[in-house]
Amino acid sequence: MTRILAVSNQKGGVGKTTTAINLATTLAAVDKKVLLVDLDPQGNASTGLGLSLANREKNLYHLLADLATFDEVLFKTDIPNLDLLPAGQDLAALEVELSTLDDPQFHVKNVIEPYANSEGYDFVLVDCPPALGLLTINALVMSTGVLVPLQTEFFALEGVAQLLKTIEAVKENFNQRLTLQGIVLTMFDKRNRLSVQVENDVRNTFGDLVYKTVIPRNVRVSEAPSFGKPVILYDMKSAGAKAYLDLAREAIDREDEN
Amino acid sequence: MTRILAVSNQKGGVGKTTTAINLATTLAAVDKKVLLVDLDPQGNASTGLGLSLANREKNLYHLLADLATFDEVLFKTDIPNLDLLPAGQDLAALEVELSTLDDPQFHVKNVIEPYANSEGYDFVLVDCPPALGLLTINALVMSTGVLVPLQTEFFALEGVAQLLKTIEAVKENFNQRLTLQGIVLTMFDKRNRLSVQVENDVRNTFGDLVYKTVIPRNVRVSEAPSFGKPVILYDMKSAGAKAYLDLAREAIDREDEN
Ligand SMILES: Nc1ncnc2c1ncn2[C@@H]1O[C@H](COP(=O)(O)OP(=O)(O)OP(=O)(O)O)[C@@H](O)[C@H]1O
Ligand SMILES: Nc1ncnc2c1ncn2[C@@H]1O[C@H](COP(=O)(O)OP(=O)(O)OP(=O)(O)O)[C@@H](O)[C@H]1O
Ligand SMILES: [Mg+2]
Ligand SMILES: [Mg+2]
Secondary structure, three states: OOOOEEEEEOOOOOOOOHHHHHHHOOOOHHHEEEEEEEEEOOOOOHHOOOOOOOOOOHHHHHHOOOOOOOHHEEOOOOOOEEEEEEEOOOHHHHHHHHOOOOOOOHHHHHHHHHHHHHHOOOEEEEEOOOOHHHHHHHHHOOEEEEEEEOEEEEEHOOHHHHHHHHHHHHEEEOOOOEEEEEEEEOOOOOOOHHHHHHHHHHHHHHHEEEEEOOEEEOOOHHHHHOOOOOOOHHOOOOOHHHHHHHHHHHHHHHHHHH | OOOOEEEOOOOOOOOHHHHHHHHHHHHHHHHOEEEEEEEOOHHHHHHOOOOOOOOOOOOOOHHHHHOOHHEEEEOOOOOOOOOEOOOOOOOOHHHHHHOOOOOOHHHHHHHHHHHHOOOOOEEEEOOOOOOHHHHHHHHHHHHHHHEEEEOHHHHHHHHHHHHHHHHHHHHHHOOOEEEEEEEEEEEEEOOOOOHHHHHHHHHHHHHEEEOOOOOOOOOHHHHHOOOHOOHHHHHOOHHHHHHHHHHHHHHHHHHOOO
């Protein structure tokens, strides 16, 4: 069964895109067939995988607006086992267009889920925008689980309760199978007292929901997208690359248990 | 004349809230009367100034929905010259409610601008959510200028062109006086090659629009909100506090020139 994970957190800049790109790549590296869906109008996941704005004439907006087919929009990256549905700037307009439909929450699921199954993907990762609007709701309605990147900073803790409430509401009203697949601590700096304190707070509150793997703050991680590469291709010896490989193994274990 | 600055960038986590809180405080410290408007449903600016979620029963949502008066919602912080209109979680619902009005873009301006003038504020700073939706558009329509915090990272550069297009569109259609007041580089780390490269790129592209003051990455800045304080009150000797004091002086100079 295809596992569909929404990478979501309405707090901005917590590492959603970075986690979506690098987890998709490390899952592909251990022979999982992966589709990355860039549902954020900013399109950072598409750029981070080397597809510039100029080369996205047909993109996810066109697929969702029924102006192009899945095969026309799909970008086969040069990473084996990893495909991408790239974002388009018009996605922001889509949010308004969706709200006029009868079942606005189900549109992305109705369009994309059939391909997730027929194309034999093991994992679909959906990079979400920093909001709890209709695009993110659509991602949650389609997903089997939610992966929540959580920056080890004070402001990032504030929004978690709101996010969990939204996940619960989507589960009750639109998607019974939806679970919180896990919380991943990002940009962790063990020399920083606040970082350590946030980790302790989060593990005390959420227990096993929190991945054992912690993603360290690592400059190679933030340099990689400027070369259009995931960190395991940009610098596979870096602490960031190793952490994302560990994360892939742990994500697979979590899915095997369920 | 009251200067109204929208602190805006749809890229998440670039330092919008941190800049709104700390610039508001340093402007107040040099005897400007300042109103901070927390237009982000996350409410980080309100928390960062010490007003917990529990103490915001009457908030900006109620003022904008005509369920409370300005005086009932206004929070006089214990920082002289600094008042706050705190966010409420219902603000996210407001975006949907606004879209049903005749002139949805003008609602925040119609409600808040009269008080900005009558209460004699020198500066009004509006903390915006990480999006270009109706809440941010409302902030731009009300503002005299836009202050853009720009994190010195690769992904942060991507969204600037889109933001500038949106500012232009608001200027043409709704608010002729709107200008790009300035770009502030944030979380700058001089040891980090990418940081230095982004600064050079940005100064080459935007010239004098870029503030001379650069906000360094400084752990004291990210610790301060967990104590409900701006950084100049939490640790006034820190590099972050000094940078935000410089920023206030430069912001005042920019406004005096115009
Ligand atoms: N482990 C890390 N170490 C260092 N930098 C990181 C790390 N993870 C992410 N970053 C950097 O931090 C910034 C924010 O990360 P990213 O853009 O992935 O967050 P996001 O949650 O997707 O943001 P948005 O809310 O705008 O979608 C980026 O510039 C990214 O390169
Ligand atoms: N100069 C700095 N040095 C160190 N940390 C910083 C600095 N500026 C901001 N931060 C931290 O970086 C994180 C992101 O900053 P902040 O929340 O202000 O950004 P934002 O743009 O308002 O985010 P959002 O898009 O979610 O509204 C916060 O945890 C904040 O404490
Ligand atoms: Mg992102
Ligand atoms: Mg903010």
